[in-house]
Amino acid sequence: MATDTKQRILDTAERLFAERGYAATSLRHIIAAAGVNLAAVHYHFRSKQELLKAVVARRIEPINRERIRSLEAAEREAGPEGPSVARILEAFLLPVFEASRHPDFEPSVFPRLFGMLYGESGDEVREFFVQEMQAVAARFFSALSRALPHLPEEEIYWRMFFSVGVIAHILRGGQELKLLSQGRCDFSRWEELAPRAVDFLAGAFAAPARTESHKVHG
Amino acid sequence: MATDTKQRILDTAERLFAERGYAATSLRHIIAAAGVNLAAVHYHFRSKQELLKAVVARRIEPINRERIRSLEAAEREAGPEGPSVARILEAFLLPVFEASRHPDFEPSVFPRLFGMLYGESGDEVREFFVQEMQAVAARFFSALSRALPHLPEEEIYWRMFFSVGVIAHILRGGQELKLLSQGRCDFSRWEELAPRAVDFLAGAFAAPARTESHKVHG
DNA sequence: GTCTATATGGGGATAGAC
DNA sequence: GTCTATCCCCATATAGAC
Numbered sequence: 402m403a404t405d406t407k408q409r410i411l412d413t414a415e416r417l418f419a420e421r422g423y424a425a426t427s428l429r430h431i432i433a434a435a436g437v438n439l440a441a442v443h444y445h446f447r448s449k450q451e452l453l454k455a456v457v458a459r460r461i462e463p464i465n466r467e468r469i470r471s472l473e474a475a476e477r478e479a480g481p482e483g484p485s486v487a488r489i490l491e492a493f494l495l496p497v498f499e500a501s502r503h504p505d506f507e508p509s510v511f512p513r514l515f516g517m518l519y520g521e522s523g524d525e526v527r528e529f530f531v532q533e534m535q536a537v538a539a540r541f542f543s544a545l546s547r548a549l550p551h552l553p554e555e556e557i558y559w560r561m562f563f564s565v566g567v568i569a570h571i572l573r574g575g576q577e578l579k580l581l582s583q584g585r586c587d588f589s590r591w592e593e594l595a596p597r598a599v600d601f602l603a604g605a606f607a608a609p610a611r612t613e614s615h616k617v618h619g
Numbered sequence: 620m621a622t623d624t625k626q627r628i629l630d631t632a633e634r635l636f637a638e639r640g641y642a643a644t645s646l647r648h649i650i651a652a653a654g655v656n657l658a659a660v661h662y663h664f665r666s667k668q669e670l671l672k673a674v675v676a677r678r679i680e681p682i683n684r685e686r687i688r689s690l691e692a693a694e695r696e697a698g699p700e701g702p703s704v705a706r707i708l709e710a711f712l713l714p715v716f717e718a719s720r721h722p723d724f725e726p727s728v729f730p731r732l733f734g735m736l737y738g739e740s741g742d743e744v745r746e747f748f749v750q751e752m753q754a755v756a757a758r759f760f761s762a763l764s765r766a767l768p769h770l771p772e773e774e775i776y777w778r779m780f781f782s783v784g785v786i787a788h789i790l791r792g793g794q795e796l797k798l799l800s801q802g803r804c805d806f807s808r809w810e811e812l813a814p815r816a817v818d819f820l821a822g823a824f825a826a827p828a829r830t831e832s833h834k835v836h837g
Numbered sequence: 838g839t840c841t842a843t844a845t846g847g848g849g850a851t852a853g854a855c
Numbered sequence: 856g857t858c859t860a861t862c863c864c865c866a867t868a869t870a871g872a873c
Contacts, residue, residue, distance in 0.1 A: 406856075422739055424642035427848060438858055443850060445856090519791060520738015521640050531795050538799045556815075558800035563785045563819050565795075570784025573737065577749050577783075581756045582776035597774075601781050601823045608822025611814055624838080645866060656840060661868060663838090 407445045409435045415456045419513035423453055423521045454529050457518065460500065460511055461530075465537045467496040472544055483547040487603040491595075493541055494568065494602075498595045516573030519565075549606060556610050564602050571598060625663045627653040633674045637731035641671060641739045672747050675736065678718065679748075683755045685714040690762055701765040705821040709813075711759055712786065712820075716813045734791030737783075767824060774828050782820050789816060 413435035417426045428449055432439050446452040471492035475484035484492075501511055518530055538561065545557050552560075571594065578586050588594065631653035635644045646667055650657050664670040689710035693702040702710075715733070736748055756779070763775050770778075789812065796804050806812065 422642060424640060425739075425741075429847075429849090438856095439849090440851080440859085441857065449849070517738060519788070520735060521643075523643075524794075527794065531798050534795075535799065555800070555803050558796065558804045559815055560819055561799075562796045562804065563788065563816065566785040566788025567781045568784075570737070570781065570787060576745065577752070578776065578780045580749050581753065581780075582773070585773050586776045586780065596829055597777055598781065600826050600829050601778055604826025605819045605823035607826075608818050611818050646868090647865075657867090658841085658869080659839065667867070 416510050464496045486548045486606045489544045490599050490602050498591050516569050519569045624655050634728050682714045704766045704824045707762045708817050716809050734787050737787040
């Protein structure tokens with residue numbers, strides 16, 4: 402079949418990039434696992450870097466669509482005062498977590514891919530990623546600004562940035578947590594993890610803005 | 620000099636690992652930038668992986684000592700009820716941020732190294748890292764448990780884990796933030812960033828624990 | 838401790854037949 | 856669209872002279 406090879410390359414590359422990182426995964430690993438020919442990778446995608454972009458684009462686009470859809474639904478339901486911070490955060494977080502249960506691919510493969518994106522990948526791929534996120538970030542910034550009118554704009558951006566750190570860290574899988582908590586925490590149930598993260602971040606957004614004169618040690 | 624070569628390798632490897640990642644940085648890049656011979660790397664360190672461990676160990680040990688020292692100072696000052704969550708978080712966060720101003724190396728080099736550690740690095744190096752963090756994590760877990768007696772132990776671990784995500788994301792440098800905030804946020808002043816992160820996380824720890832029956836969409 | 842030289846293997850990319 | 860064969864470069868690691 403025409404597209405079968407291309408799909409197999411995408412699926413396998415996604416899995417291996419997520420498991421081992423971008424630089425540490427060679428095209429030869431990918432073609433061996435996918436059962437395709439090396440030249441096919443360069444035929445369907447032009448280079449390893451373009452392959453990574455294709456892998457990312459395939460997942461991020463539906464997720465960002467769902468984020469916007471969910472946020473707009475929340476805004477319709479909420480009336481003029483706008484949705485709560487918790488509801489806005491849900492609109493941002495849940496689509497990612499739910500994507501990990503998509504039938505197209507094994508659970509937990511794709512989230513780690515995104516976690517990896519933040520740590521690794523060259524400047525060009527990161528730029529591409531930022532470009533994909535720009536519209537979504539602006540949209541959520543507006544919603545959060547309305548829900549938190551007392552916070553300076555700059556502070557909203559910082560807190561969004563910190564929140565992305567939490568998400569990326571969760572997606573990265575956190576083998577450390579299981580060890581450091583002596584087995585008390587693990588990642589097997591995503592549906593429990595998302596509410597925890599939402600609560601945590603809602604609390605963080607509720608923190609007052611520090612006044613300029615406030616000293617660190619209080 | 621005897622130790623000069625070893626130091627130069629360590630310094631250069633630290634910088635390059637931080638800038639480009641572990642897998643993407645070859646020993647040849649390192650020796651070229653350091654002006655030393657390839658064989659010297661294998662003489663002083665046994666392998667590339669051991670070199671990474673050495674790089675990490677050199678920085679993490681004084682930081683973790685300072686974290687413990689600062690936490691103990693806070694506990695002495697606070698009396699029987701123990702220090703506040705914000706003060707505990709400062710004890711954990713500030714040593715990392717302040718390490719970036721150490722005269723030994725260029726600012727902002729080392730923090731990115733730690734940011735990278737979470738995203739990349741093989742299982743063995745991550746295991747080594749967890750081992751280095753175990754005692755510190757246990758110590759801060761105790762302090763946070765005392766400050767937040769209403770939270771289940773498991774929840775404290777989760778929130779510590781989320782917090783590490785924030786730190787790692789900050790350390791990774793966040794070129795995205797500057798772009799997404801249209802230039803309003805940048806990372807040039809670390810001394811302003813740390814209080815922001817402390818406030819954010821203190822708010823997050825102050826969030827109530829979600830009861831089991833609570834539904835996601837409220 | 839430091840060098841040169843080399844062993845040994847893997848990397849991305851491409852040409853050209855089918 | 857898919858294959859084989861190959862170009863050319865780079866990787867980590869080591870042996871052995873100095």
